[in-house]
Amino acid sequence: MSLADVIAGERNEEGIAAAIGVLKQRFGERLNTGASMREQHGHTTTYLPNQQPDAVVFPQSADEVKDIVRICADHKVPIIPFGAGSSLEGQLNAPSGGISIDMVNMNRVLRVNAEDLDCVVEPGITREDLNVHLRDTGLFFPIDPGANASIGGMTATRASGTNAVRYGTMKDNVLSLTVVTADGQEITTGSRAKKSSAGYDLTRLFVGSEGTLGVITSVTLRLYGIPQAITAGVCPFPTVDDAVNTVIMTIQMGIPVARIELLDALSMRATNAHSGLDYPETPALFVEFHGTDAYAAEQAELFGEIAAEFGGGDFMWASEQEERNRLWKARHNAYWSGLQLRPGANGITTDVCVPISRLGECIRETQDDIAETGLIAPIVGHVGDGNFHVLLLIDQNNSDEIGKAEAFAERLSARALSMEGTCTGEHGIGQGKKSILKRELDGAMHPMRRIKAALDPGNIMNPGKIFPPR
Incomplete structure (x- = not known):
């Protein structure tokens, strides 16, 4: 996690102005360029600086999402999909400006197949609202990241949470997606079948892609019976x-x-x-x-x-x-609760995941590191998966404390990698962990970049995320 990774990109001023003009004609009041609305759609959850989009648009259907993407593609304007806004690594920032697509109005349950234990939903519905809808069917959706996140955002960040030790993560519970790709075409990545050997597993490619490959327009989810x-x-x-x-x-x-x-x-x-x-x-x-x-x-x-x-x-x-x-x-x-340990402080929350056999050692060394650094930092963890979180409480106006926190987060990630773990179990990469991802995946970054270039040759899909500068 480093402020150095949160850098402004090049802006296409002419294209942005032109796209906003066309979108305004198409969507009227559902396109908002107000300062407060744009600030809400930048990254505000942690200390990373807020980089606002130039406008926020609120589609109500997949066809409208296709129109937005085509307009932005025609004018080479960045697109940043937005769910509930609970991501933690700068995934929602707009370092090159552009258009935030807020999916809040696409929040319907399209279909519940109770006999097959699955459902199809739009990306804007939250996990809590989905479970309220499912209550009378005797079924529930178990993935629980804590925040009342949107299903689309949970899919895009490969979320998990407290139930993952039994029910898995989003990658285990998404059967299929419809996605609008960078050329404005909507594709379906799979079927409702519980297993398939047909072609590449595109569903798993888009799960966890953090909006860098396309805009999710529907999600087919695995459901479970509510326990007696x-x-x-x-x-x-x-x-x-x-x-x-x-x-x-x-x-x-x-x-x-x-x-x-x-x-x-x-x-x-x-x-x-x-x-x-x-x-x-x-x-x-x-x-x-x-x-x-x-x-x-x-x-x-x-x-x-x-x-x-x-x-x-x-x-x-x-x-x-x-x-x-x-x-x-x-x-x-x-x-x-943790924020109250130091009233007025800002929280930097970061996570790693290691093989469970190394978990105790990793937490113990992390606690020693916290003590030596002099920071206040409570730890919680989804320990059945080897995943834990550290909440660093810092004075955002104190550059020395920010520097200590960033150095600690770097050491924490390096510690996890040395134990054959990962720099993030569920927060994702976004802007905050781009440099660490390069260290973790090494040569695998090359095919990832090629996939990105093939699906998004104009680099309009959430640019500045996941991939560190060359």
């Missing part, structure tokens, strides 16, 4: 290593845990203060089990026995929905 029973709980541990060893043993024993989240001692302190809880302020695992009443309870009991072997304290678990919701609300508020 859900049991959740919290278990404190003496050390992070004890908690991680419990996770490893739980997974090795084949216990189908649905969620297993780690909060370090600092995060637990912040969570208690923010959510009015009184959990022990030591490293802790938040866990959840799905199944029948008897099976979910049995899983919880087995987990408690494993935790006890590694020094786990009282395993406090409950099946009542109100108590479970209270527990997971506290976990999902970890970002806001």
Whole structure:
């Protein structure tokens, strides 16, 4: 993560002005050039500087998306797709200006195939709204990145979250896409079949492409039956290593845990203060089990026995929905809880992912690094996947602190790579991790660039993201 990667690109002033004129005629009041609207559609989630688009347009159909892309392609104007705005690595910035395509009005559920356990949705619907729509069918969509993100944005960033240890990530749960490519053509990447050997796997190519290859106009998703029973709980541990060893043993024993989240001692302190809880302020695992009443309870009991072997304290678990919701609300508020550890500070949140066998070592070395750097930085993690997040609390006006935070983030990524991990498990690359991606993928960057050039020869699709300067 580096401010050096957030550089302004060349602007096509004449083309931008011409495209805005044509779009204004086509979309009228659904094209907005107001300063506040443009600022909202730049990157505002972390300390990365806001680079605004020149206009924001609100399509209501795939045909309108095709019109927007064709107009921008004709005038060589950048396009930045926009979902709910919750990305964390500058994916939404417009370093060369251009047009932000806000998909908020494309938020319909197009089809639910209950017998086949799938549905087709427009990209602007959020995960929470989708699950409200699905509630009466007895089905749900499990991917839960914390924020109420849009399905299109989750697809574009290959999101995952707390349920990934059981249900996988977006790459595992997107069956097919329709995408408008840089020439204004809409393509379908697959079918509703649960498996296929037909041609290249274009669906997986666009999942995680961060808007650099096309604009998603519909998503076919895998669904699951709502569990008969859900049991959740919290278990404190003496050390992070004890908690991680419990996770490893739980997974090795084949216990189908649905969620297993780690909060370090600092995060637990912040969570208690923010959510009015009184959990022990030591490293802790938040866990959840799905199944029948008897099976979910049995899983919880087995987990408690494993935790006890590694020094786990009282395993406090409950099946009542109100108590479970209270527990997971506290976990999902970890970002806001962490900010209260240093009132007035800005949060730089970054993530890495390593093989689970190296997770305890990686977190321990990261905590030592934080202590040596003198920063305040709570840690939370989707530890069933080897993925954890660090929230660095800094004074945005203090260049020394920003420099320390950037250097720390670089070391964290290098540490993960040295352990055969990745520089990001779910935040993506955007602008913030372009230089690190080059280090991680090395020679694989060349075919990636060739794919980008083949699908977007004019480089109008979210330029300045993922690929570092040559």
